[in-house]
Amino acid sequence: MTLVQAGLLAQVAATCLALAAAAVVGPRHRARFAGAAIVASGIAGAVTGALALAGGRGSVTLPVSLPFDPVVLAPDRLGGFFMIVAGAVGAVAALYGIGYVQGAAASRTSWSAMAIFVLALQLVPAADDAVSFLLLWELMAVSSTVLLLADHARRAAVRSAALWYAVMTHLSFLLLLLGFAVLAAAGGGTGFGSMARVSSVSTAASAAFVLLILGFASKAGIVPLHVWLPRAHPEAPSHVSALMSAAMVKMGVYGALLVSVRLMPGGPVWWGLLLIALGGVSAVYGILQASVATDLKRMLAYSTSENVGLMFLALGTGLLLRSYGIGGPADAAIAACLLLVAGHAAFKTTLFLGAGSILHATGERDLDRLGGLTARMPVTSMAFGIGALGAAALPVTSGFVAEWALLQSLIHGANTQNRLVSVVMPIAVTVVALTAGLALLAFVKAYGIAFLARPRGEGAATAHESGRAMRVAMLTAAASVIALGLAPGPLLTAAGAAAGLPRVGPVGWWGIDLSGIGALLDPLALTTMAAAVLVPVLLVSVRLARRLPRRRVALPWGGGGVRLSPRMQYTATSYAEPLSRVFDDALRPERDVLVTHSAESRYLVERVQFRQYLDDIVETTVYRPGIALMDRIGLAARRLQNGSIHRYLGYSFFALVAILIVVSL
Amino acid sequence: MSANLFDQLIGLSAGVLLLTSVLLVWKRSLVAAARLLAAQGVALASLVAVIGVFDHDRQLVAVAGLVLVLKGLVLPWVLDRSRIRTGAVREETPLMNTTAALLALSLLTMLAYLVSQPLRVLAPGPTTAAVPVGISLVLYGFLLLTTRRHAISQLVGFLLLDNGIAAVAFLTSGGVPFVVELGASLDVLLVVLILRVLTSRMTVKFGGADLDDLTDLRD
């Protein structure tokens, strides 16, 4: 038995343990036991992934019920990379869940679903043939739907979100099924090995590519297939949101990499362009919506759309450059894609766990009613702050390194004789730059409004810090954001091994070296330099602080006024107002201003009410009409069904005759 | 004139053409539009003159003089007179806001570079290298025509379009016969005069020169 085999079996065993714990242990200790078993499963997954990434081989065949072939698990290097991500996020989220879950989310069903969800996430990248892949994929979808539904009895929004999620996820499944079917037919087998023999330039390959990419894009939350994301992420329990956003969505990216790098490398030029277009639109649209959103978790969900968009853009750039033989920048772009995957997993876990902690403490997700939490929840504040730095791609976090690599590959990729590339690259640079700028605004807003200044609502004013398990989980996740940002060298080595990129590697003190384009970055050296310039500033500050202590005053300066209420502060809505005005055409916000005049005179105003609604315009312009159309078709179809048993038998009979006719032809 | 100097002069004229047309889209002031068009006319004339001198083509130098007079002086002047008559100072409500128009501009420029690619591969040289600028001008002119509502802005768009066509013609064929240019110029002059009459009639009729008012005439 190889180590990889042992690891795979250990995950399954730990999951069985978790299931048993969830079923047997009473509600008082259930969370602790089941959670611990899932943490173990997650760690096993991450370790197995690391082994596979290091080149370890081994396969496990799990028999399932009769009509199907057994599930074959044999992770390769790329799968190993994603196993590490899924396992690490799973372990942290489960740890967090021990302290977080209450009510319906702490039930037997939820803990069992959680165990299966984490296992499925870890095993999807390990699948070695299409059937196993799809089975595990479906397992992942079903278990996550169950988790999402945890709170369905109390809130109608949960039911609606689950419905959207179930429909979209099955649409994605259908597309994947079709795509793999096309590939299997062309390659003569469902194994990934035989599929890889399909010529990338054939029509079948292109058809399969489009189907599969759309299927994976839907799972990954790429605009315009993202509609489930801003509904499901906010309504799920926060540790599940973290898992969904940081790990499950990545499976979509894994799928895209699987298709374009492992199964069908060297496809036509337009494959790359398709990915760049999908990714670019997704990135800009996602971050625009995130910057104007006021629901904290909805904002994080849209930011996921943005980040996945950047990953697709990076991957597409890699493919495009490869198809023109521009190897160095292409390697850098694909490496950037994997850096983004790991970086996003780290900071988005932190952010969702932080948002969960806020929700736990205040009962609020609405930024407009938060504020002043940094004094009341210092650990959450620190963790969320680090996560926000990462999401805003500021030094020295995992997000910064990834975005740096992406921009480097874009700039160096264009320096060629190729016209198409030199048109696409500047546009891509613009998209990435605009995205980065808006992300900055979005996360300054999220952190500043939620944690700084004074509380805007009752919940925020009476908040308290979360329990130990939650704090440890949040700090672990936050530490990984910094660690990946400070020492990205090993990560880049891993990424290079995962996608087979010879021209990237570590340099210096765990710095990264994109040798294909001659760009290197050592965040640790940058930090040292920052520390060096910080020292004199700090010395002056400390000396002065001894001589001149701070004096406390009662109120912020508000023109000397005595009734400065927290309601006069800027809210998340007002913070994003200039931006929503600038992007009026893209966001189409609806604004209602209701003026109530005083009874005595129309010139005196009693109260003014301002309300702003921001709908997802993709949803209102694409999905709503589609759903309305489906409704109409459904109503028409009802006429076929009148309850008469003879009529139903008649349908069957006609169907039989029709089939016979077709067969006989 | 050395080839190097020729390169630089062509580049400079083309640059001025491009810059003035970007400013034409950027600025909504109609006062500035007339001045920018005049500057553009001068740049176009210098472009023609440079080609003429380099190719030792007297006729082309004469055409340059014609361009200078017509596009650098007469047309902007007519335009400004029409503007004064309508009393308009700014394009108040374009159909597309300035920011969006500017972004569209960058994409149009890319498009111009893309479509002129075959031509530049066919005959590499400084004049063909500047062809995309001419095509950009044509595209910008269309953009103005479709997104501006004021009659004077329409005129500006039309003139920009015409400058673009002229620039492409000079750059690709290395010159247009004097008679042809004369005819084309007179056509343009005629169109401008007709539009001017139309504008003043509109001002009298509707009290403004917003072309959307013309939809009232449909019934």
Add this chain to the structure above:
Amino acid sequence: MNTRALVLAAVQVIVMAVLSPLLVGLMRQVRARMEGRAGAGVLQPARDLRKLFAKEPLRAEGTSWVMSVGPVVLVASSALVCVLVPLVGTITFPLVPDDLFVMVSVLLLGTVALALVGLDAGSAFGGMGSSRHMTIAALVEPTVLVSVYALSIPVGSSSLSAIVHGRLVHPSSVVAPVSLLALVALFVAVVAETGRMPVDNPSTHLELTMIHEAMVLESSGRDLAWLELGSWLRLGALLGLVGSLLAPWGIASSVTPLSLLIGVLALVAKLVVLGSALAAGEVFLAKLRLFRVPELLAGSFVLAFLAVTASYLVVQA
């Protein structure tokens, strides 16, 4: 880490720390003279700074650690930008690219610190300034990246030192139309990023028109001193960068006392010229309405984008 780069970095930070208050003083003086005033003298910002360090800082109820840490982060980020940007010389650390993205990210770290200081104040004005500041910062970023991208194309490297060095070697590239377009775009971006006219009025007293000033309304004593120094350093560094790109002459490419001296003198000359020109230009400008600023930025973006497009033309023709 090589010593030469360390020496140069130290020289740049120290020189900029001395020069940037003088630069602001000079700009105020130029403006005052054009308005017919006598002016407070070039040294006035330095005096203000010395006084602010000697005053007690206040802390309002409900504000957090951000009010005291934010200013320090801003200064540190600006100082780090002074290290990274080629001002006096073009020698870089081997492992820290003086890459344009690294530079912009470090700059944005300061921007974020300032925006959080504004939000933490908990007054309506602070939030307002912060929101506007971040909106402009978000919209400026494409212009900055694309314009330096345009400048990087002839050199084939995004390192600022390499770009400046390349321009020093090939002076004809300085006056090429492409580089002029890109520089104009970059200059507009710098003006927006540092809160000068016509984007922001640094000498306004009217809270509703403020951007930068509104964020610092709540700070006092050394906090305010750091914020001011940080903003001045950032102005100095960015103007210095434009200066180095516009006129790369005199910049040191080796570390000897003489070349450093020449580099510093050249930097002073560039800052004096650019600062005076900027201040004089501001006299003729009125502040733009906030919602017309995106037009300005879109315009500068188009220039930068045209520069990139045209660069490929030049490279391939």
Add this chain to the structure above:
Amino acid sequence: MSLVALIRMIRSTGRIAEPAPAPPEGLPGRPAALAGSVQVRHVDAGSCNGCEVEIGGAFGPVYDAERYGARLVASPRHADVVLVTGVVTHNMSEPLRRTVEATPEPRLVLAVGDCARGCGVFAGAYGAAGKVGDFVDVDLEVPGCPPEPAVIVDALRRVTGR
């Protein structure tokens, strides 16, 4: 106004600021920290706006108080001197106290105009709560109704010492 006309005007106008008079002797016991740089926060505690016009003059190009290192600022947090004008009205008494409280030490309070010093013509009026000295400690008074810009500038120079 066109650019050219503005340039011509700037050139033809030249320097408006009057030559600086001899510096007055410094205010005894003024904080050493404030030498050469004084930021001024102006509080209108209930003035008739006569003093405001004169303050505007003092900081305008002719008297140019800024050349002595004094500058008006938008927040008391930035200020060293709180410059109060007018008789203190009931509604402004608390904001005035808060403004001074919100000014970091070392700070000075300047009462400008007769109303601020001793209620002036508004003494005993409805709405007037008292003179500035009744609510906050005044360090320096500037007499006049309204005081001339030169006098205001003189007082500021006594603080800056320039």
